[in-house]
Amino acid sequence: MSSLAAIAALIGDPSRAAMLQALLPGEALTAGELARVAGIGAPAASSHLKALVEAGLLRVHAQGRHRYFALGGEEVAAALETLLCLARPAVSVRPPWPHGEAFRTGRLCWHHLAGRLGVALYARLTEDGWLEPAPGGWATTARGEARFTELGVDLAAARAATRFACDCMDWSERRPHLAGGLGREVTSLLLRRRWLNRIEPRADEALRRRRLECTPEGRRALESEFGLAA
Amino acid sequence: MSSLAAIAALIGDPSRAAMLQALLPGEALTAGELARVAGIGAPAASSHLKALVEAGLLRVHAQGRHRYFALGGEEVAAALETLLCLARPAVSVRPPWPHGEAFRTGRLCWHHLAGRLGVALYARLTEDGWLEPAPGGWATTARGEARFTELGVDLAAARAATRFACDCMDWSERRPHLAGGLGREVTSLLLRRRWLNRIEPRADEALRRRRLECTPEGRRALESEFGLAA
DNA sequence: GCCGCGCTTCGCCCAGCCCCGAAGATTAGG
DNA sequence: CCTAATCTTCGGGGCTGGGCGAAGCGCGGC
Known part of the structure; x- marks a missing residue:
């Protein structure tokens, strides 16, 4: 199996692609948030995230009962952006900060x-x-x-x-x-x-x-x- | 459906990925040659090539009873190369063909x-x-x-x-x-x-x-x- | 006209994998 | 200690889609 196909297939699933796009700005999201972004349940999200981490596309940071996932590195973001250049403009962003701006400064x-x-x-x-x-x-x-x-x-x-x-x-x-x-x-x-x-x-x-x-x-x-x- | 997922899924199939890699140098190959590269039959190859052309990843040029396929453009080649950068040192498998050093010089x-x-x-x-x-x-x-x-x-x-x-x-x-x-x-x-x-x-x-x-x-x-x- | 060749379309089979529900592990808070 | 929340693993169901064989279409050569 070509490694090209393996990597592309990981990105090629709609749920995983939604997660990766949500992480493209560089911020980390929890497994639950990513499940919501992808519109799937927690078990499916967990399985996807495990595969993405094993492939090096994501990095995980466990903290308390949350697990924060972020893109694996700059090359990953570059690859996603280059792929998006081939796609038609479709906008998908993670839900806006629900707690107002006040707490974000400091x-x-x-x-x-x-x-x-x-x-x-x-x-x-x-x-x-x-x-x-x-x-x-x-x-x-x-x-x-x-x-x-x-x-x-x-x-x-x-x-x-x-x-x-x-x-x-x-x-x-x-x-x-x-x-x-x-x-x-x-x-x-x-x-x-x-x-x-x-x-x-x-x-x-x-x-x-x-x-x-x-x-x-x-x-x-x-x-x-x-x-x-x- | 995210267009990112659509594009990546097209590249993510092993047969299609093999065809795309064979076309990376920029030269056109016939449907039959691409079928042989991918190790599949003519019908399956035809189906794959149709999808790749419709997505703009490939261009087709009919000539006589042959149909020559080439990459759709420079952005496609760039996206494939960038994706290959994510290929991990998966040294667990022996190199099926001398990808490693032979192609690094030029x-x-x-x-x-x-x-x-x-x-x-x-x-x-x-x-x-x-x-x-x-x-x-x-x-x-x-x-x-x-x-x-x-x-x-x-x-x-x-x-x-x-x-x-x-x-x-x-x-x-x-x-x-x-x-x-x-x-x-x-x-x-x-x-x-x-x-x-x-x-x-x-x-x-x-x-x-x-x-x-x-x-x-x-x-x-x-x-x-x-x-x-x- | 007839055949050979390349490619496509059609119909069908089946493997892979994507998802969910249930249950278990881990942690925070009271 | 007990409860709630988060995330994981496990098992089973459903469906997409990739593969082949058979048949059809178009082109080139005898």
Whole structure:
């Protein structure tokens, strides 16, 4: 069996194609959400997702009782887009964010930063050489060690946590943000310096999560310290 | 039904995938030859070919009692190559035919040069100031215009194509090579000048893709004209 | 005109796989 | 500990569609 046929057949099923298209923006979705997107039941979705992961088309990130699925890499997205060039324009998007925009900018997840700010900060730290992969998560590079200390992050407290630095899938952005002791300490610093402020939830907001807001000085600081265009 | 799924399902059948791979070099084959490539009977082949033509993946040219089939266009070749990039190192199976190394040196993709020679040439042209980025692909620089003309590349013919110069992902090298009208014309020149020669497929790989070989004078010419250490 | 060849259409068979329902595993929350 | 939620595996049903043989159509050659 040609590998070309094997890969194309995986994409060629309507249910799996719907899932892949829903993941094309790069955000991760849970198995249940993908089942709903494809219009099938949970068992069928589970079977499809297993096959896609085994073929390398998807990556899976288990967290709690959820399993988040994302595209396996840039080549996968490229292949899907190239295939779509052959197809007629058909639009299929994942359902709009049902909880309003308010929580997407910034919020607390456990004790660390989540939302757009969280995933953006995570991207900067991992791509600009503050962190490097380590067993079970991340470790600081020499440069990161110096920069965190300079900023006033309590690395000793961070290392006292059960996990120093690891990924946490972001609820609204569907990309990972920084968790673990380091995530907690960095967020603690951002709040202590008033770069971020908590906003008390309104009465009509069922969700009890606290939103976070970037202050003007925080915007400047995040720009200069992390290279974040907030 | 998603059009992504429809297209991928067409490529996803083993028989159709074998036919498409056999047509990747850009030359046309008859229905009977394609049936033999796929290892199926004439009726089944006819049915497959009809579906591929209706979807625009193939073009057909009737001549006498033969019907010649060829890929529908450059986008089709590009999509197939990109899909092949996802092929995993499934080393569990022995290579049914020498796909591995034999085709990596040089081969035809649609009508342009692929393989090590293709990506090396692409690198030289884009890095040495022959080409510059343009909307939808590449344009010649003033220097490139002069050099191509001096070499004998038919730039007018290249500009008559639907796309002048664009990227095509190389499935064996995992880097882009030059496609579009310019890719075709440059390759045409290399063959015309006998800098590259086609190698007829052996009997046991009948109708598979054609390899390309660099002649001794071609090696010298590619070195002096393009700076290619072949 | 007649046959040979290439290709297509038609009718049928059957394997693959896509889906669901039921039951089990794992986790979060009270 | 108990319940609810999420996801998995397992078993069985239904249907798409890929394959072949037989027959039909069109072209080229004797």
